[in-house]
Amino acid sequence: MLTDIERHELEDALKHYPDKRAGAIDALLIVQRRRGWISDDSLLDIAQFLGMTGDDVDSIATFYNLIFRKPVGRHVAFLCDSISCWIMGYEQVRAQIKKHYDIDLGQTTRDGRLTCLPIACLGHCERAPAMMIDQDVYGNVTPEKVETIVEKYK
């Protein structure tokens, strides 16, 4: 079941479209915002609300990389691995996260605190390498700064 708040937010989003199905991506993002990820149950809740089949919604959910069909940590660190960040040392940042938190791309710390994921160019190329934790972007990241940044996210 969608919660009242989810339902309310979704109805608000649907006002912008002439067709209910168009709200599928908004719906996935709205539900994920509170539940952290999209479980099979969440998927079916959304499908029912939008008058779609579960498979239909799943084909959309699995296409977009910001929609998680597996549980993630309480916080997600997105490491930009595109060209400018690669030139400026993204791999050292990734290595530092691996060393300090024992997670590589696609993994979550054992305490469920942090998931590390690769991301396409974050559009902060003038401050490369960049990473985004949840909704906050950090530029000019060095291996030395990684711990200070990550420690803000408990």
Next chain:
Amino acid sequence: MERPLTRYIHPDGSPRLLREYVKDGGYRSLHGLAAGMGPKDLQRLVGESGLRGRGGGGFPTGNKWSFVPMGPDASKPKYIVANADEMEPGTFKDRILMEGDPHGLVEGMLMAGYALDAEVGYIFLRGEYHRSAQRLTQAIAEAYAEGYLGKPLPGTTFRFDLHLHASAGRYICGEETALLNALEGKRAIPRAKPPYPQTAGLWGQPTIVQNVETLYNLPHIVNHGSAWYHNLSRSNDGGTKIYGISGRVTHPGWWELPLGTTARELLEQHAGGMFHGVSFRGLLPGGASTAFLTEEHLDLPMDFSSIPPQVGRLGTGTMIVLDDQTCPVGFVLNLEKFFARESCGWCTPCREGLPWVARILESFEEGRATDDDLALLDMHAELLGPGHTFCALAPGAMAPLQSALKYFRDDFVRHISMGRCPWSNKPAQLRVLV
């Protein structure tokens, strides 16, 4: 030097909200409309201004608009979509505009809507641009409260509604027809063209998809006229351009400059040249899907008409610099991994070919490549090029590869002869023959 787009943007990155925007002349273009400028007048003005699409394609905006059905028989509603899915590696210009001056996009979309008699607009924003989302949401709310949106504009019968759609990732959403599918809540797979979006786009209705920076230019063209706008540039294409540079340069950043500024000026005067101790080898002029330019091209004006097609294209105008301490094969490998991951998987050459290219490049970096692999790369650069795939993603991916094979061929060959990457400290691998 005039910087119409970014003149007032705060250097500290804080947003300009309604009161400040209006104080500095924002929404003044509405007076032009109230004074009797009709949709056709605006279309003509934009055509004369020489404005070309800033998303990378460089298509003349006036021409693009001319295909939209007008008049009482035109199918309604018509849509204006701002392509704010800025994901081209190395590109960050639209973010600067949306974060710094969110009302500029609202005003630009109002102008496009008025010119094409389109009553609904969507801003298709990439999901990662949270700060832009927050500021655009605020700007849209302010514009509604002020009556710029949702009510007939003063002196006209035209009324415009504008919505923000935050996306959920994937580079392919930037392709205009894939974007329309994404906006309709579907998988972002490009559509067959024709029909073109101008006649059958969003939900089958006439639609114009326009890059953010392009839209920001419109109010200034309305306010100052096409001749003024055209004269801002140093070339045949009108206006200014937000250029950017990233990589190992002294001052990576962005600058709004006359269109037609040369790559050398950008690199040496604005970016302060290369880092101490590294030297220049080449640059991608406008994102990952443009071909390399080298020393011999640095004096070319960076615009849409001065770079010969056989050399390359401007793309987004945000440059990525390759230096001599960075392996060109590794550079291209990074790009091809990106394209392989971001392929939507719809057409076979792209879905299968790009990972293959990435694996071959990996074999160069790991010292396993042979002369046959070099030939395979040449073959792919040809077969994944224009005309062989459903959309422009794979041909875009081949532009840096093909040009790297031309300008940096010796480096590819050295990977084969040394049995390792010359830029890596790792020892050569033993070649096991099976």
